[in-house]
Amino acid sequence: MLARSAQGVYWMARYLARAGYLSRLLELQVQFLVDRSVEEIHFGWKRIYRCMKRLPPPGEEFLPETDEFALADAFTLADDLTFERSNPDSVWSTVASGRENARQMRHCISGEMWTCLNAAWLRIRDLEAVDIWRTPEVFYARTRSEIHNFVGVADATMYRGAAWRFMRLGRAIERAQLAVSLLLAQIDLSRRTERRTLGWASMLRTHHALEAYGRVYGIDLQPDRVLDLLVADPSLPGSVLATVQAAATELQGLDGGPGVEADAAARRLAGRAEALILYDWPEASAPEELLEQVGQSTRDLHEAVLDAFVDYAIEDSPLR
Amino acid sequence: MDFSRYDFDPAIHDEMFVADGEPRDHCRAVYEALKGLPDGDLNTIQERVTRSFSQEGITFTVYGDEEAEERIIPIDCVPRLLALAEWRELEAGLVQRIRTLNLFLADVYGDCRVVRDGVIPADVILGCPQYRLAMRGVGVPNDVWVTICGTDIVRTHEGFMVLEDNLRVPSGVSYMIANRKAVKAGLRRLYRRSRVQDVEQYGSLLRQTLCELSPGGRPDPCLALLTPGTYNSAFYEHMFLAHEIGAELVEGQDLLVNDGFVYMRTTSGLRRVDVIYRRVDDDFLDPLVFRDDSLLGVPGLMNAFKRGNVALANAPGTGVADDKSVYAYVPDMVRYYLGEEPLLQNVETHLCRRPEDLEYTLDNLERLVVKRVGESGGYGMLVGPHSTPEERDEYARTLRADPADFISQPTLALSRSPCLIDGHAEPRHVDLRPFVLTGNETRIVPGAFCRVALRRGSLVVNSSQGGGGKDLWVVDL
Numbered sequence: 001m002l003a004r005s006a007q008g009v010y011w012m013a014r015y016l017a018r019a020g021y022l023s024r025l026l027e028l029q030v031q032f033l034v035d036r037s038v039e040e041i042h043f044g045w046k047r048i049y050r051c052m053k054r055l056p057p058p059g060e061e062f063l064p065e066t067d068e069f070a071l072a073d074a075f076t077l078a079d080d081l082t083f084e085r086s087n088p089d090s091v092w093s094t095v096a097s098g099r100e101n102a103r104q105m106r107h108c109i110s111g112e113m114w115t116c117l118n119a120a121w122l123r124i125r126d127l128e129a130v131d132i133w134r135t136p137e138v139f140y141a142r143t144r145s146e147i148h149n150f151v152g153v154a155d156a157t158m159y160r161g162a163a164w165r166f167m168r169l170g171r172a173i174e175r176a177q178l179a180v181s182l183l184l185a186q187i188d189l190s191r192r193t194e195r196r197t198l199g200w201a202s203m204l205r206t207h208h209a210l211e212a213y214g215r216v217y218g219i220d221l222q223p224d225r226v227l228d229l230l231v232a233d234p235s236l237p238g239s240v241l242a243t244v245q246a247a248a249t250e251l252q253g254l255d256g257g258p259g260v261e262a263d264a265a266a267r268r269l270a271g272r273a274e275a276l277i278l279y280d281w282p283e284a285s286a287p288e289e290l291l292e293q294v295g296q297s298t299r300d301l302h303e304a305v306l307d308a309f310v311d312y313a314i315e316d317s318p319l320r
Numbered sequence: 321m322d323f324s325r326y327d328f329d330p331a332i333h334d335e336m337f338v339a340d341g342e343p344r345d346h347c348r349a350v351y352e353a354l355k356g357l358p359d360g361d362l363n364t365i366q367e368r369v370t371r372s373f374s375q376e377g378i379t380f381t382v383y384g385d386e387e388a389e390e391r392i393i394p395i396d397c398v399p400r401l402l403a404l405a406e407w408r409e410l411e412a413g414l415v416q417r418i419r420t421l422n423l424f425l426a427d428v429y430g431d432c433r434v435v436r437d438g439v440i441p442a443d444v445i446l447g448c449p450q451y452r453l454a455m456r457g458v459g460v461p462n463d464v465w466v467t468i469c470g471t472d473i474v475r476t477h478e479g480f481m482v483l484e485d486n487l488r489v490p491s492g493v494s495y496m497i498a499n500r501k502a503v504k505a506g507l508r509r510l511y512r513r514s515r516v517q518d519v520e521q522y523g524s525l526l527r528q529t530l531c532e533l534s535p536g537g538r539p540d541p542c543l544a545l546l547t548p549g550t551y552n553s554a555f556y557e558h559m560f561l562a563h564e565i566g567a568e569l570v571e572g573q574d575l576l577v578n579d580g581f582v583y584m585r586t587t588s589g590l591r592r593v594d595v596i597y598r599r600v601d602d603d604f605l606d607p608l609v610f611r612d613d614s615l616l617g618v619p620g621l622m623n624a625f626k627r628g629n630v631a632l633a634n635a636p637g638t639g640v641a642d643d644k645s646v647y648a649y650v651p652d653m654v655r656y657y658l659g660e661e662p663l664l665q666n667v668e669t670h671l672c673r674r675p676e677d678l679e680y681t682l683d684n685l686e687r688l689v690v691k692r693v694g695e696s697g698g699y700g701m702l703v704g705p706h707s708t709p710e711e712r713d714e715y716a717r718t719l720r721a722d723p724a725d726f727i728s729q730p731t732l733a734l735s736r737s738p739c740l741i742d743g744h745a746e747p748r749h750v751d752l753r754p755f756v757l758t759g760n761e762t763r764i765v766p767g768a769f770c771r772v773a774l775r776r777g778s779l780v781v782n783s784s785q786g787g788g789g790k791d792l793w794v795v796d797l
Contacts, residue, residue: 002568002570002584104550107560107569115376118377254587258589309587314585317585317589319581319590
């Protein structure tokens with residue numbers, strides 16, 4: 001597969017995974033605006049901004065906890081995270097970037113995938129925050145659903161070649177990084193509050209894991225157990241373990257890159273992230289430190305994948 | 321469909337009607353069916369067609385238009401009809417013409433007999449900016465210089481005429497296929513009843529044709545389509561064709577030349593490329609030979625090409641044969657190379673490089689269409705009858721300053737075809753661009769990108785100038 005095309009579908013998948021994840025976070029957050037306490041709403045915004053490694057519009061992490069203006073400011077925050085064109089990680093920007101990568105790589109994906117994604121793009125292209133603000137959760141739910149549809153359509157129609165592998169690899173790495181990032185934000189923020197369980201239920205909902213938690217642990221919500229489920233349960237599709245395992249699987253399915261060392265480095269990093277969770281997590285005394293290591297491994301994995309398959313030195317390559 | 325306000329003009333060839341309200345034989349069934357459609361049905365179809373273009377992202381980009389980066393080419397859902405017998409006549413003319421032009425190109429980059437025998441003045445060829453000295457003495461696979469040609473054809477009461485031979489990187493074929501797909505879906509039963517000739521095999525014919533250029537006959541050649549990139553106006557088409565022919569869509573940065581062979585950068589290393597369908601102009605192909613500031617091309621590509629290690633379609637230098645000055649000599653070329661009378665006529669052309677033609681042009685500006693030799697896409701031209709005296713004065717000054725850069729042609733009464741305008745039928749001027757493929761043999765799918773000047777009275781069909789598209793049905797009725 002052409003290296004630049006592989007990079008294109010890889011980034012397409014990363015952007016769309018980001019758009020879907022952020023839409024889910026915002027969908028729950030705007031639901032909070034209806035009936036949750038100011039503390040909980042603040043907590044939710046902070047967690048989202050930490051996860052996205054972004055500062056809110058005033059430029060600092062923001063507003064005292066008691067600020068009654070938080071509700072009024074939700075519009076600005078949602079706008080910043082959803083439609084702000086200068087925010088490369090806003091829902092609008094990530095869908096635009098994912099769609100632009102898809103447009104350039106249309107010959108590598110199925111026509112159905114393109115149509116599905118383009119329709120989603122055409123729907124949100126001209127929207128602004130004011131257009132969705134009567135029922136914002138509907139907008140986020142629909143955006144998330146459209147990205148789920150895209151993934152489903154890809155599953156049903158895309159040829160299982162290298163492009164498929166790179167797309168899945170991009171999605172897995174993005175989801176792993178986002179999940180780690182959100183978990184780290186949650187751990188840190190919850191330590192600063194007196195309510196020990198604050199935010200953990202919504203962590204489960206974010207990852208569509210509420211039912212799974214009930215099935216595994218019953219109805220008693222305990223942060224340690226939530227953390228275990230979201231990090232180390234291989235049966236939960238959004239867990240960190242499941243996503244790094246998915247990345248390792250896709251990497252294994254690819255033909256080797258031209259450079260033996262770079263190729264081995266990428267495969268080793270995928271294995272390392274998986275091993276950290278499988279073997280070190282159960283004994284970990286400082287979960288956030290281990291999660292930091294997993295996060296770093298996934299970032300290194302991203303670099304290693306590009307080094308091995310896209311940006312390799314020409315001298316490393318045999319002529320075929 | 322309401323034809324009651326259709327403004328039939330006996331002075332202009334009408335593609336559907338032979339007289340007011342009297343359809344041509346091959347159009348009768350379609351006309352009756354369209355007329356019988358309830359009001360609003362065609363509007364719904366038209367909306368659906370437009371929406372499908374939007375949803376599928378079938379777009380083009382207008383140069384210099386940053387706001388509307390991706391635009392949809394307007395499509396009129398009423399097909400233009402051509403009888404199969406008419407098509408056969410046109411097809412024979414196109415085959416004759418492409419044979420001639422390939423012989424001409426081999427000649428002008430070889431012995432130049434056509435000049436020595438006095439058929440064409442040397443300065444017309446050597447003075448043409450598209451004449452590539454780098455191609456002198458270079459052989460091309462199977463003597464095919466022009467693998468893909470998109471000839472612009474117009475029709476008047478006098479029959480079909482060639483308006484332009486597009487021999488460099490002709491575009492529009494994706495719209496031919498997209499228009500067909502969309503209109504066929506909208507007019508399903510009518511399409512089936514009309515025994516329309518199929519165009520959807522174009523991709524497989526193109527692939528077959530390109531494979532025939534494989535250097536040394538290498539089996540299962542690796543094909544690549546070289547695009548200038550995503551900002552090119554025809555990027556959609558590049559992507560579409562790459563998909564259709566199973567080629568990698570590459571940019572210059574994806575290719576490199578090593579020891580006279582071309583390779584592309586894949587995820588598993590460098591892979592040799594055998595045939596490049598290039599959609600990059602000559603100037604930008606190889607910075608070592610042509611423009612040295614080009615970032616779109618591949619250093620060393622021409623070396624690999626000259627050594628016969630990679631085929632380029634079309635070959636560099638073909639632009640000399642579709643130059644607007646050289647165009648005037650094509651009928652003479654047909655007689656010279658083939659010893660036959662041209663089956664397709666040219667539009668009468670005045671070369672302003674000749675003093676008498678310049679004088680004639682200046683005296684008749686209000687009646688002529690004047691074009692710059694080096695421009696295309698409807699840019700830089702004056703349509704005399706639609707111009708103001710001030711515009712003509714301004715144009716005349718430019719013309720006098722560099723007469724060799726201009727040609728003039730009479731303003732043709734381009735044929736008209738019914739279009740759906742504001743819910744009823746109105747005639748609009750049309751042309752057509754069939755695509756001619758030449759490998760071991762010449763292949764033409766029975767169809768074309770039919771362009772239509774959607775503005776009332778306009779003769780300019782270019783999509784960049786307010787033109788749209790139509791489906792052309794070659795019908796066996």
